[in-house]
Amino acid sequence: MARPAIYAVLLRLVLGGVFLWAGATKIPDPALFAQTIRSYEALPLPVVHPAAIALPWVEALVGLLLIAGVWVRSSAWVALLLLFAFVAALSVGIYIKGNFDCGCFGPGGAGGSAVSALVKDAVLIGCAILLLRLRQASGAK
Amino acid sequence: MAGVFLAGTGLGLAYNAVSGNGISLRTPERAPYAEQVRWRLHREGQLVTLAEVRAVLEDGRTVLVDARASSAYASGHIPGALNIPVSEFHPDMADRLAHLPRSTPVITYCTGEACQSSVGLADWLREDLGFENVRVFYGGWAAWIGADGPLDTGDE
DSSP states (O other): OOHHHHHHHHHHHHHHHHHHHHHHHHTTOHHHHHHHHHHHTOSOHHHHHHHHHHHHHHHHHHHHHHHHTSSHHHHHHHHHHHHHHHHHHHHHHHHHHOSOBOOTTSGGGTTOBHHHHHHHHHHHHHHHHHHHHHHHHHTOO | OHHHHHHHHHHHHHHHHHSTTOOOSSOOSSOOHHHHHHHHHHHTTOBOOHHHHHHHHHHOOSEEEEOSOHHHHHHOBOTTOEEOOGGGOOGGGGGGGTTSOTTSOEEEEOSOTTOOHHHHHHHHHHHTSOOSOEEEOTTHHHHHHHTTOOOBOSOO
16 A cells, blocks of 8 residues: 555544544533533534534544545545634633633543643644545545 | 535434433523533533443442432332431431441432432532542432332341
């Protein structure tokens, strides 16, 4: 396998693994995730419950598709879009409340603080952009 | 790209409709009080799930403490649980845990999410008695019975 292809597989697995984990930890308890979203004070109130219902499944599906290598380009774009949305929400939260436990990976504060989550998101954004560029260069869909 | 969003949203809506712990699509102005307590416990790492309680029954190291009234305890409780009935509280009840090292993991529970005794009892065990690892099975007796968990009857 050519080196760019190996990099693309690694990026898919890393990005997919993180998204699958992030979604799977939130799916069992939408009420708790709704409270987490509410605590950010970044989304209009009517959007909180619909986001808590849909977002974990979108994350998990993106993760699964990236790992499986199906619809990679679309999934990487959705991942990128979500990561930018997370960065915006975290930035609003930090501006309003200072550093706080981000709740990014469900119960137990496994996601760490909001500032560390911002750094992780920046790294994942880099991974998603690189993956999209590698796919584009190889002509893959 | 829209297909991934739509498929994920569809899965989320379907799961929310069929799972026992779905939430309403409409966001309430304020979260119910029990939801706020549950979230505080979750953020502080104190929230214990039904699956975790089942697991600790196997390991035998964790002590369960039932915060319900002694009559409710006698008619059925989680096997091995001790009883400190918050509604009949007396400081001497601390003697029931005197034999335990303060590092012993403790899980409190009461009737269910409508009942806050397990949270108050956990605070007392931690702050007044010095137990270092106290968590709350907030779903409580209702969740345990709802999942057909085994039970013991009678006094301690």
